[in-house]
Amino acid sequence: MQLVDIAVNLTHPSLAVQAEALLERAYAAGVCQMVLTGTSLNESEASLALCRQLDVSGQRLFCTAGVHPHDASSWDGASANALKALLAQAPVRAVGECGLDFDRDFSPRPAQEKALEEQLALAVELQMPVFLHEREASQRMLEILRHYRDQLPAAVVHCFTGERRALYAYLDLDLHIGITGWVCDERRGTHLYPLLKDIPGERLMLETDAPFLLPRSLRPKPRSGRNEPAYLGEVLREVALHRGQREDALAAQTTACARAFFGMPAILDEPAPES
Template identity: 50%
Template sequence: MFDIGVNLTSSRFDKDRDVVITDAKQAGLTGMLVTGTNLEESQQAAQLAAQHPAFLYATAGVHPHDAKTVTTETWPALAKLYDLPQVKAIGECGLDFNRDFSPRPTQQQVFEQQLAIACDKQMPLFMHERDAHERFIDMIKAHQGDLPPAVLHCFTGTMAELEACLDLGLYIGITGWICDERRGTHLIDAVRIIPDNRLLLETDSPYLLPRSMRPKPKSSRNMPQYLPYIAETIAHARSQTLADLVTQTQKNTVRCFGLSAS
């Protein structure tokens, strides 16, 4: 199985990053997409992916939290990353009106720029949305005719929000949030309506450790090697076998990000 969302450049992996990668392989993962959230982290993600060809890939872009850091030098530098073979998506980009770490007008301007670049290059989008659903949907709709493959990663929204995303043809990334009895139980029902060809798997590690894991890991750090547990939870919710879910989501990952089927 393939983990489409790993924050492997996080400082929480600095001491054992190579071990984490090895453990992911031993857990059965066939690949991971390393998330870039600003220019510096996107460069780091691309460099890391280059060191592990055919297993690690990268995204490059600007997260809404980091939208305020964009300068005139950001876009030309990102453009160089988009030409690298290991960089497979533009992002993590989108809107976050929950924390507002960047002003909302700035978030929208930076997201719009990345939408336009993705449509122009026909390069996949790796997107984020929190408490900004209506504006997020409206901005995507404006590009609907030219939209490349696009995934809303770490989906945690309502059934109505999910249906709106599916109506736009988006892929949906599901994390260990579905394993959280405090705030994720609604996803048990939501994942049932995601078409087989739109579902993607991710950990979003080191965040969102699956709370229902038993025995419970000693560390709160989530890791890619826990993806099989998330996959089992999703498969059970969808009344699918784990094998069928893994096969289908692998095909979806290849199709969405233009990876080699091998």
């Protein structure tokens, strides 16, 4: 059984210091490919460097490149050109993480919207998929996306935690949906249970968003309290349960979806690479 983790913040200091061991654990757990998340120009460059450093085969580690809404205030006239240069690199497979976050508002909303729109325009120009972040901003996100969607090859709402209305609106735009360990949280994720069956299999992907969102249902719990790709199987288990699917069938479905979305090759059943 092979899994693909579409969101790993491997540049986070808590993961970067143990990157090689972390990858070995992921491969041993069946997570054979990962997408490293770029959240700023600097972090996108760092994610690209890790892909090249830790995966000489170019078959297992890929990344996104973009500017997160938290960092949208940094977007200026030079940002689009700098991002375009990053997007030309082979391991970079999507524009993002970009989007809107009206929950924390770490950047002013007009700055968030400007950065999102310019990154969507770049994705249209380069015909690349988009890796989206949204918190408490689904209506405005939809308004902006509608202007670009017909020209985009694909887009995924990463770490979806919203309500039914937002999910259906995203699906109506033919967006992909990423599900994280949020669904394993009995305090705040149970509203997702009945929604999981409504996501078409060809548009569903799994992610850890490591080191964040450690599945609360995981046993035994790691002493570090940090999430990592090796725990993606717990997300698979929970999603399969509430979709009424066998885990192996869901793994095959979500892996095929992720590979098609990010243009990743199939991995033959072979030993994981040694560090």
